[in-house]
Amino acid sequence: MSVAADLGQLLRQRELSAYEERMARALYAYGVDLRRAAWLSTSQVARPLVAGVARAWPRLVRRLTEAVLAPPEAVPGALLEAVAAGAERLRTPIPAVRVVREGAAMPGVLPLGTLHGAVSWLVFDPAAFDELGPAERAFVVGHGLGHLQCDHGILFTAHLAAAGRAVPRWTTRRLLGPFTKVAPFSADRAGHLLALDLTAARTALAWIERTGRRMAGWPRFPSIDLRLEALADFDRSAIVSATRRRAAGEDDARAEVPPRDALPGWSLARCDARLTRRLGLP
Numbered sequence: 001m002s003v004a005a006d007l008g009q010l011l012r013q014r015e016l017s018a019y020e021e022r023m024a025r026a027l028y029a030y031g032v033d034l035r036r037a038a039w040l041s042t043s044q045v046a047r048p049l050v051a052g053v054a055r056a057w058p059r060l061v062r063r064l065t066e067a068v069l070a071p072p073e074a075v076p077g078a079l080l081e082a083v084a085a086g087a088e089r090l091r092t093p094i095p096a097v098r099v100v101r102e103g104a105a106m107p108g109v110l111p112l113g114t115l116h117g118a119v120s121w122l123v124f125d126p127a128a129f130d131e132l133g134p135a136e137r138a139f140v141v142g143h144g145l146g147h148l149q150c151d152h153g154i155l156f157t158a159h160l161a162a163a164g165r166a167v168p169r170w171t172t173r174r175l176l177g178p179f180t181k182v183a184p185f186s187a188d189r190a191g192h193l194l195a196l197d198l199t200a201a202r203t204a205l206a207w208i209e210r211t212g213r214r215m216a217g218w219p220r221f222p223s224i225d226l227r228l229e230a231l232a233d234f235d236r237s238a239i240v241s242a243t244r245r246r247a248a249g250e251d252d253a254r255a256e257v258p259p260r261d262a263l264p265g266w267s268l269a270r271c272d273a274r275l276t277r278r279l280g281l282p
Contacts, residue, residue, distance in 0.1 A: 024091035095120035108211030113153025135200035146190025163217030238265035
């Protein structure tokens with residue numbers, strides 16, 4: 001009886017945690033991205049692709065472990081602390097953190113996983129990561145966590161698994177194009193919530209894309225200029241204003257925050273609508 005009670009409590013806690021994570025994600029993520037990710041996880045049409053990525057995961061892990069990944073104990077403590085702190089602020093599960101060996105031709109940050117958080121990895125190039133300033137590092141961590149929180153790990157896993165095979169890679173790009181077209185906007189917002197600095201966002205996005213192209217299967221995301229324009233809108237939102245006030249510990253002292261952040265701010269729906277028009281989506 002005690003075991004049954006403990007199991008029931010554990011299941012309720014897991015359901016509550018999952019609910020809180022979904023609510024936290026909905027506070028910042030791009031609505032079109034969330035709807036497309038939900039379709040990918042539930043559609044019978046997408047099931048063969050999703051199942052194929054799940055089957056490829058063990059082989060991909062073996063390949064990465066043999067060729068590019070350093071042992072788990074090689075992950076710097078400061079990096080683990082940064083990921084844990086970012087996960088706490090974004091209310092996302094802490095993923096497995098791995099680093100690549102020195103000189104490996106891998107992205108500076110690479111979110112990997114399968115759907116529904118069954119597997120979540122955040123892989124870093126520590127040497128490249130250390131070249132960034134504090135605000136840029138915060139953005140990169142938040143960006144990676146945002147991808148995982150919005151179920152984008154499967155996009156990177158599918159592209160990486162197809163790398164080196166011309167026809168499957170072309171097919172993967174074609175099938176996942178509608179998802180990669182909208183996915184980075186949610187991740188960029190998560191990064192901005194940790195960094196709160198548009199200048200740092202520009203530097204960090206350029207770094208992410210530059211180091212990402214080391215990987216043959218790096219997804220084709222929208223241009224950095226378009227993403228920064230969307231971030232500028234998000235920077236005017238109520239959630240960013242509130243986050244700035246909390247970060248400064250001035251929730252009840254609006255006179256001490258910049259005038260722009262003392263205003264109610266734009267709704268997320270307004271930011272989403274402006275982005276949807278720019279992307280030309282129906």
